[in-house]
Amino acid sequence: xxxxxxxxxxxxxxxxxxxxxxxxxxxxxxxxxxxxxxxxxxxxxxxxxxxxxxxxxxxxxxxxxxxxxxxxxxxxxxxxxxxxxxxxxxxxxxxxxxxxxxxxxxxxxxxxxxxxxxxxxxxxxxxxxxxxxxxxxxxxxxxxxxxxxxxxxxxxxxxxxxxxxxxxxxxxxxxxxxxxxxxxxxxxxxxxxxxxxxxxxxxxxxxxxxxxxxxxxx
Amino acid sequence: xxxxxxxxxxxxxxxxxxxxxxxxxxxxxxxxxxxxxxxxxxxxxxxxxxxxxxxxxxxxxxxxxxxxxxxxxxxxxxxxxxxxxxxxxxxxxxxxxxxxxxxxxxxxxxxxxxxxxxxxxxxxxxxxxxxxxxxxxxxxxxxxxxxxxxxxxxxxxxxxxxxxxxxxxxxxxxxxxxxxxxxxxxxxxxxxxxxxxxxxxxxxxxxxxxxxxxxxxx
Numbered sequence: 001x002x003x004x005x006x007x008x009x010x011x012x013x014x015x016x017x018x019x020x021x022x023x024x025x026x027x028x029x030x031x032x033x034x035x036x037x038x039x040x041x042x043x044x045x046x047x048x049x050x051x052x053x054x055x056x057x058x059x060x061x062x063x064x065x066x067x068x069x070x071x072x073x074x075x076x077x078x079x080x081x082x083x084x085x086x087x088x089x090x091x092x093x094x095x096x097x098x099x100x101x102x103x104x105x106x107x108x109x110x111x112x113x114x115x116x117x118x119x120x121x122x123x124x125x126x127x128x129x130x131x132x133x134x135x136x137x138x139x140x141x142x143x144x145x146x147x148x149x150x151x152x153x154x155x156x157x158x159x160x161x162x163x164x165x166x167x168x169x170x171x172x173x174x175x176x177x178x179x180x181x182x183x184x185x186x187x188x189x190x191x192x193x194x195x196x197x198x199x200x201x202x203x204x205x206x207x208x209x210x211x212x213x214x215x216x217x218x
Numbered sequence: 219x220x221x222x223x224x225x226x227x228x229x230x231x232x233x234x235x236x237x238x239x240x241x242x243x244x245x246x247x248x249x250x251x252x253x254x255x256x257x258x259x260x261x262x263x264x265x266x267x268x269x270x271x272x273x274x275x276x277x278x279x280x281x282x283x284x285x286x287x288x289x290x291x292x293x294x295x296x297x298x299x300x301x302x303x304x305x306x307x308x309x310x311x312x313x314x315x316x317x318x319x320x321x322x323x324x325x326x327x328x329x330x331x332x333x334x335x336x337x338x339x340x341x342x343x344x345x346x347x348x349x350x351x352x353x354x355x356x357x358x359x360x361x362x363x364x365x366x367x368x369x370x371x372x373x374x375x376x377x378x379x380x381x382x383x384x385x386x387x388x389x390x391x392x393x394x395x396x397x398x399x400x401x402x403x404x405x406x407x408x409x410x411x412x413x414x415x416x417x418x419x420x421x422x423x424x425x426x427x428x429x430x431x432x433x434x435x436x
Contacts, residue, residue, distance in 0.1 A: 014287075014288065038256040038267040038302060039267070040256075040258040040266055040267035040300075043228075045298060046228060047258040047300050048326070070232065080263060082264070082265050082267050084266075088409070090412075093427075093428060094359070096359060096362070097344065097356065097362055098366040098370070100348055100359075104254070108266070130315050130318055134405075138315065141313060141400055142313055142395060143315050144314070151316075170415075177360060180360060182358060182360065183416070183422045183424055185417045186415040188415065190409070190412065192408060192409075194405070194407070197403050197404040199389055199403045199404075204400065207401050210311060210405050
């Protein structure tokens with residue numbers, strides 16, 4: 001059985017409809033592979049898009065920040081927001097300038113946030129954010145103190161009205177351009193980790209969460 | 219002489235002020251290294267953040283899309299928008315869950331767009347977008363026909379009210395946590411190209427724009 005998020009009119013991809021979907025599996029996979037999204041909200045009539053870490057829980061996205069931040073206060077107030085996660089898979093080189101493109105997968109979640117006030121729920125959401133950025137890390141570190149929990153606002157955004165847009169594959173040159181002596185194809189791109197840089201006064205071995213860091217686990 | 223973009227109240231970083239700047243050189247460098255940004259705009263009271271390619275021209279950002287797209291029509295109409303480019307430089311692993319962070323550089327441009335109707339100006343903006351995604355590519359390809367130019371709307375957004383936020387360096391653990399036997403440090407991340415995948419019926423060599431593709435040129 002294929003499960004779908006709500007395909008409302010505003011959560012429907014209209015340009016290149018064939019690239020759009022509201023399928024839950026596709027959207028969840030994008031949210032799980034990314035770890036930085038952009039939150040769009042408007043304040044005083046001006047929209048903003050601000051990068052944020054996040055985690056995906058059971059049907060919800062978790063965001064966090066300072067209780068003093070304008071963004072956090074606006075979202076906590078319940079204004080409409082949009083959270084977008086975009087993965088860049090490659091550059092599409094066509095024979096014509098016009099048909100150049102990007103292979104990408106993006107997920108767009110619309111809704112309103114709520115603050116998480118319950119101590120245990122908040123603790124778990126923060127643990128999920130650490131786990132989402134680096135799997136296994138939450139078991140390696142010192143967890144948050146009461147003061148640290150108080151200094152962090154945690155927001156939940158229900159994943160309900162959601163869509164994805166996905167482009168894959170080769171360039172779409174016009175038939176007549178195939179004869180041109182111009183290279184065409186794809187250049188795959190991926191986020192790769194470099195060598196870990198230990199902090200001063202750190203004499204323990206590099207742990208699994210760092211050494212085996214990746215975005216997609218088997 | 220250090221040049222700055224307009225540091226209006228709403229283009230001022232307020233959380234972690236020490237990470238904020240309106241310095242032109244910093245902002246331009248972020249825009250030049252990135253190639254996909256997120257455009258925030260509101261339609262019927264709902265904000266959206268949509269990924270878009272772009273290029274930086276002389277004091278302007280160029281965006282493009284179908285004249286039929288809602289996003290493009292909204293921006294062409296002159297509604298307030300925000301364009302954000304975020305580069306992820308690494309994950310910051312702290313001894314405490316609380317001090318985990320991301321090293322990143324983001325640039326936020328506020329303003330209103332205008333359509334580029336002049337044929338030569340439009341042609342040049344589109345050339346810059348191709349060049350921005352893959353340097354040297356515009357000389358290798360078939361340029362746009364009149365029909366292709368008509369099927370593309372090009373928008374310009376003045377880079378005036380703009381700010382950047384940058385985090386670099388090691389984790390900021392509390393002094394008392396340094397004694398904990400927990401690894402802390404940074405895991406650098408970078409976008410890396412893989413092996414080019416030639417399109418069907420493409421028998422020419424991989425060109426310089428693909429073979430030497432990178433985000434920062436000397």
